[in-house]
Amino acid sequence: VNHRRQLLNQATLYLFSFDVETSMDREEFGFVPGGTRVTLSARPNLARVYHLYRARTIAGLGYQAIAGTLTTGADSLFWRDDDLEKSGIRATINTQDGATIHMTYQVVADLGPGGYRRLLSARKRDKVGTEDVPIDWPVVTSPRFDTADGRYEWINNYQCLGHGWVQVINSEIRRLTYDVYAMT
Amino acid sequence: MTQPIILTSGQIRQWGERHTPLPRTKAYAFSLDLAFHDNSLTVDFAARRAVAQGSGPGFAKNSRLYHVQDEVLIKSADGAIRNIPQDAQILRASVLVCASPTGGADLQARLLAQWETEAYLSMDVTGVLAPSGSLLRAWSEPRTGRFDETIQTTISVRTECENSSFRWLVQNQLFGWGQLRIRRDGKNKTTAEFTYDLYSMGG
Numbered sequence: 551v552n553h554r555r556q557l558l559n560q561a562t563l564y565l566f567s568f569d570v571e572t573s574m575d576r577e578e579f580g581f582v583p584g585g586t587r588v589t590l591s592a593r594p595n596l597a598r599v600y601h602l603y604r605a606r607t608i609a610g611l612g613y614q615a616i617a618g619t620l621t622t623g624a625d626s627l628f629w630r631d632d633d634l635e636k637s638g639i640r641a642t643i644n645t646q647d648g649a650t651i652h653m654t655y656q657v658v659a660d661l662g663p664g665g666y667r668r669l670l671s672a673r674k675r676d677k678v679g680t681e682d683v684p685i686d687w688p689v690v691t692s693p694r695f696d697t698a699d700g701r702y703e704w705i706n707n708y709q710c711l712g713h714g715w716v717q718v719i720n721s722e723i724r725r726l727t728y729d730v731y732a733m734t
Numbered sequence: 735m736t737q738p739i740i741l742t743s744g745q746i747r748q749w750g751e752r753h754t755p756l757p758r759t760k761a762y763a764f765s766l767d768l769a770f771h772d773n774s775l776t777v778d779f780a781a782r783r784a785v786a787q788g789s790g791p792g793f794a795k796n797s798r799l800y801h802v803q804d805e806v807l808i809k810s811a812d813g814a815i816r817n818i819p820q821d822a823q824i825l826r827a828s829v830l831v832c833a834s835p836t837g838g839a840d841l842q843a844r845l846l847a848q849w850e851t852e853a854y855l856s857m858d859v860t861g862v863l864a865p866s867g868s869l870l871r872a873w874s875e876p877r878t879g880r881f882d883e884t885i886q887t888t889i890s891v892r893t894e895c896e897n898s899s900f901r902w903l904v905q906n907q908l909f910g911w912g913q914l915r916i917r918r919d920g921k922n923k924t925t926a927e928f929t930y931d932l933y934s935m936g937g
Contacts, residue, residue: 553800554765558931560911562760567752600751634905636892656860658892660905688937692860692890692907707838709862709888711909713758713937729756733888733909 562731563610564602565710568620568643570726571596586670590625590723592641597621599643602729611732613704618645620653627657627723633666635659639691649699655691655712669721677721684724687716693730708732759936761811762802763908764818766891768827768845768928769796775926782833782873786926789826797824799847799855802931810902811936817899822849829859829928833873837865841887853897861889863914872916881918888912891932908932 571593579587597620601608605615620643627637636658643651661669668678679685691712695705714728770786774793777784788797799822801808806820829843843859863869868883889910893903912930 553767553798553802554929555802557762557802558911558913558929560931560933564755567755569751598751602753602755656890656892656907658905658907690907690935690937692909694860694862703836706834706836707862707865709860709890709909711890711935713756713935715756715937727752727756729758733911 561734562711563608563734565608565705565730565732566599566616567602567727567729568599569597569728570620570622572625572723572725574722576722585628585630585666588627588629590622590627592620592622594621595619597641599645610734611704614647614701616643616645616651616702616705618643620644629661629666629669631666633661633663635661645702647701649697649702651695651697651699651702651705653693653695655693655710657689657691659687659689659716671721674720679718679720681719685718687718689714689716689728691728705732708734757937759811759813760933761809761936763808763810763816763932763934764799764801764820766799766824766845766910766912766928766930766932767797768824768829768843769793770827770829770926772924775924779873782839784829784831784926786829786831787827788824793827794823794825796927797827798822799824799849810906811934813936814902816902819847819849819853819855819900819903822847822853822855831863833869837869839863839869841889843889849897849900853895853900855900855903856894858892858894859889859910861887861910863887879918880920881916881924883916885914885916886912887914887928887930889930906934908934 573591573593577589599618599620601615622641625639639655641653668676693710712728712730717725770788774788775786799819810816824847826846831839833839841861845857847855864886868885891908910930910932915927918924
């Protein structure tokens with residue numbers, strides 16, 4: 551079979567990180583075909599966008615670094631009954647210099663064997679994570695961005711990827727932290 | 735062959751603004767080729783949109799999933815040994831490319847692949863075409879004469895498959911780096927060839 555025998559060039563460039571503390575009053579839509587739908591939101595003033603190294607520019611691209619606050623439009627989580635999470639997240643980044651950047655990303659995560667049942671269980675002993683021993687869940691996401699602000703519109707042109715951790719206590723998502731990279 | 739993820743506690747030493755990146759790993763999974771020909775391409779030059787739809791034996795001949803070294807097992811980013819759909823044929827594909835005001839283009843695609851006779855893989859693809867002179871020329875080029883441009887593109891891929899060998903593809907997004915080559919020969923026959931290397935990511 552004739553096909554390419556060599557890998558193509560590929561690289562990732564670090565853009566920014568963000569942390570989110572989630573609000574406890576999540577909206578539970580309950581059981582829907584194929585799983586369960588839940589909407590999460592961020593706690594006001596507890597969601598930050600920052601550069602790990604506090605740099606002013608993004609290494610490798612030369613653009614101004616992105617820092618500011620983050621407000622979630624809706625973290626629409628869908629926990630599938632085959633122990634998968636397939637969610638669509640929408641959030642807004644308000645940068646320190648007044649720009650507004652819309653961020654969307656899709657989450658695909660393995661909830662582990664029995665994870666779906668455990669996340670929804672009413673019995674305390676079945677719940678995922680405790681205050682003393684929280685569970686940190688690794689998550690990979692695929693962010694895209696939209697902005698009309700000229701200082702940041704370069705970011706519209708990148709497919710990005712996010713490496714993150716989600717902290718779960720009593721089957722509730724309490725914190726998120728992500729590093730976002732541009733695929734170049 | 736699927737392996738359950740092992741949940742561990744206390745991975746993050748300190749929550750709050752960090753000074754060090756989170757751990758990350760990347761591993762090559764397999765490659766994807768798509769080749770569209772004249773009658774499967776529709777380009778609206780005015781609106782800067784292009785649609786490519788492929789199906790049938792002629793399309794499947796040059797559109798497939800494969801490993802560049804013809805391996806059938808790989809080590810994914812989480813360290814597990816995984817089956818890959820080596821030499822799976824793309825039965826049908828639909829690609830939509832829309833120019834963005836910032837010079838690049840958004841890409842959405844849907845693929846249906848068949849691996850041997852055992853498994854069908856449905857792949858949902860989103861991504862971008864990088865802004866470049868090649869892309870601008872592709873939108874504005876005259877409709878006759880030779881033409882050969884290559885455009886860099888990156889994608890993310892989500893897969894659905896009922897075969898347990900490829901359950902790991904359902905549980906993980908793949909990320910692809912690749913290129914689109916648009917050619918027109920002296921006989922005015924146009925081809926659009928996408929080729930990507932897909933990688934799994936881990937933390």
